[in-house]
Amino acid sequence: MARTVISSATREVVIGGDQPFVIIGERINPTGRKILAEEMKNGDFSRVERDALAQVEAGAQMLDVNAGIPLADEPAILASTIQLVQSLTDVPLSIDSSIVEALEAGLRVYKGKALVNSVTGEDDRLERVLPLVRRYGAAVVAIPNDETGISFDIDVRFAVAKMIVERALDHGIPREDVVVDPLVMPIGAAPSAGRDAFRFLARLRDELGVNTTCGASNVSFGLPNREGINGAFLSMAIASGLTSAITNPLAEGVRQAVMASDVLTGNDRDASRWIRAFRPVTAVGEVGPGARRVNARRGGGGAPSSPVG
């Protein structure tokens, strides 16, 4: 089973089918966020700070950082944003841009092993991004489209994903450092988008042996109560093999779907994280009916993260 290790200077996160699902917080992204875009462009990163801390607090194990602002110096802004976020939190980052110069500027200042988001199967992109990924010892998100666009045929998409993995190997990037994005289409416009994604994810896991990630919000584009769809999608995708997602951990429906999926896949051992989050208490440490006993001699209460004794 592929294990993709991403790190900051002081913390490691492992993406893999036998690991808790990795939520990569999506909020640090000015696309469609007018105020954030304006602030970042003018060097005001207060909202970025709040978004970073709130997402980590809500359970994001990694953060995606994007600085795609129209008519702005994206490489410079992306590099500053990464330095700022790394000074605030120790979670590893995904460096998100479709501009190669911005990816490089981000990699240059990044401390640890980053996840580069992303490379497509287009020849010129592969030849520019993969050497960067190799030089900085990073991992990379692979988008399975090529010069001809995104195929609706899962076999074609699979072939492109396979080709990207092989090209990465040619560049000295191991298979486990390629994380494939299945490219989920909006279900509101393409009725087979769900089934296709689940089938594709299973093949990526079983036949290509890679980890996977995806934006988990695109699927619900154009529908009401998007969080409900996003949560159900994530549960079904995780069952099909998805091992990480770029999504919003502050959305309760998404957070619960992921946590419950970890319980159901056996990757939340003894359901300990689930229990810690949802035990119907009287606060930990409080005495009274319904409160869990405090194991003072062992320095605490609540559910241990591994069996004690």
Next chain:
Amino acid sequence: MSDEQELDLTSLDDAELVEQMHNDLYDGLADEVAQGTNILLGRGWGPEKVLAEALVEGMRIVGVDFRDGILFVPEVLLAANAMKRGMAILRPLLAATGAKPIGKVVIGTVKGDIHDIGKNLVGMMLEGAGFEVIDLGINTDADKFLAALEEHQPDILGMSALLTTTMPYMKTVIAALKERGIRDKYIVLVGGAPLNEEFSQAVGADAYCRDAAVASETAKRLVEARRAAA
């Protein structure tokens, strides 16, 4: 509703039938819209009148409720599909009468960009508003846009992009139009998630359209303004 009865469209008078067609379009009932179209034609309505009063007006209502967050993407796609069924009946008749569409639009997603759902919605809303739409698809380079403008002589050029990396290509296309001295022959509309008003002005477009409903309203407004000025 257990006592649902089959509605006989022929039993309605013209005004009731048109209103019913608006409702059927709204609900994406393609067979019913096609039937209504045929009934009105059978009663001696001209194809232009059917188009304007039944179909275009129906899609206008759909567009408003989509804009206001009452209708959602799958519903708009169904409505557009129903509209198309009506249009399929009217198109040969309109061609025979020599009637002109209210305008002609060439649209496409720019080079390097393969996102087309938003662009398709815009195309359908424009058709619903009575425009003739020539859709160049995705990954459209400047040469392809220029060739289509030359061939179809539209009123409007519409460009879409979903990526910050691909949207600057709009400027490339507009520069190519300027170079050939034909920029002012066309109304240039741009749209897509990462765009904004400021970007639209910077690349020299005539307007930024936030969503498909706005695109259709803007297209109508600018075409009318241009005709009034001519």
